Amino acid sequence: MTGTDDALVSLAGVSWSFDGSPAPVLQGVDLTVAPGEVVVVLGPSGCGKTTLLRIIAGLLRPECGTVRVSGRAPVPGQDSAIVFQGYRLLPWKTVAQNIGFALHALPAAEREARVARYLDLVGLAKFAGAYPAALSGGMRQRVALARALACQPRLLLMDEPFAALDAQSRELMQMETMRLIAGAEGPAPGIVFVTHSVDEALMLADRIVLMSPRPGRIDQILPVGFPRPRWQADPRQAPEFAQLRQHLWDRLRAMVLSDPQSDFYGRG
């Protein structure tokens, strides 16, 4: 594993809880992410994975512990870009304006050129002037992805970005997204990807960070060694895939059955 010095992200002893709540959402999280690495944070509801993402983005400040992104406390918009679950496009801006919104620091001409390039990348050049309401879910997701990639971040944070898509679109978008990220300009960004889907985690991750709920803690960190690019060499037939999948499911099931706040508590 990479040392803290050249790590893209390093978290040490990070805890966080809601104002006034005695039960912490996150407790003692240690994690490093290397440049270009894809780390998938997997866990059931209530494990604090989305909170963890917000802390890495600099949107939340940890109560204790330290967060470093590229060696300093993260500044929103400068050290990372986020792809959110619900797309979060501005309905009153066109597709091009939505992508441009994230590039406010650039001079206008450069911004326009960059927006055009990334619209091209995600195959939506024809829809530059369309409002989000006129697009399908998959297209909106690609706009949201283009908005994040256009910032050319060293760190890309993805918060269950495909959760709103149907099962087929979801699988296609996973591969499409990995291809687009690989095809974008510059070095590949490091990625922290939050999901509750075991299969999504196995398809995307270099390492899976399995989290347990209440309080949110890291349960295990598992390397995933399937060859890349996985949209060409589908790893799902490999026996190791089935083994890892089984292992992750067993752990998740155990967590959910022993979590008093889950719907399945004690039903094993």
Next chain:
Amino acid sequence: MIALLRLGFLAGLVLLWWVASVQVPRGLFASPLETAAAAGRMLAEDRLAPALLASLRVYATGTLLAAGAGIALGAAMGLWRPFGRTLDIFVYALAATPRVAFIPLIITLLGLGVEAKTLIIFLGAVMPVILNTYTGVLNTDRDLVEMAKATGASQGRIFWHIVLPGTLPFLLTGIRLGATIGLINTVVAELYTAVTGLGGLLALYGSRFQMAEYFVVVLTLSLIGVTVTEGLRLAERRLTRWRAAETV
């Protein structure tokens, strides 16, 4: 097709008006033709235009001031929560009070002139603007604000690109409601303070049983109302074009 049906309905209304004017004893009601003739006379003798201008001047002043102040106050209440929560109960109370009840007080303080009229119109028009702007700002999409923060957007940028566009449909509805109440209060003000403008003509012709002239004034007021609200509706549609795609 709809336009044709509407024209047909208008013709039906005029017909109904004409039938009514034939039934009612002469002198209490005016027929459409008499009203049209009266309109021609009033225009030729330049009786209508000065009154119309006087009314429009106070109406526009009061309503525009109300829009400006209402947006500013409503936005401040929505953006700064302790301020809004302290004030909103009083604003609701004032909105529920018939503000024409203040007319005697306003006359005592400001007299019978333009200032009193403008204030009466302002007080009527400002309430829906404040309340709708406030509601709009409170309805700001938290997820979009978080997205903007994640791009490093400043507070000002969040206001201009997220809070304001999200509030716009509410705000425009508030202005449209305010403009309607403003017109009502224009007539009320002109009847209760120095008798001027279109409200003054209403009082004059009504008391002299000049029903044809009276109807001309009523129709003029109706025309102002329709023009203003339709204009605002058009502006609303243009400014919130992005919503059109949602309903398709």
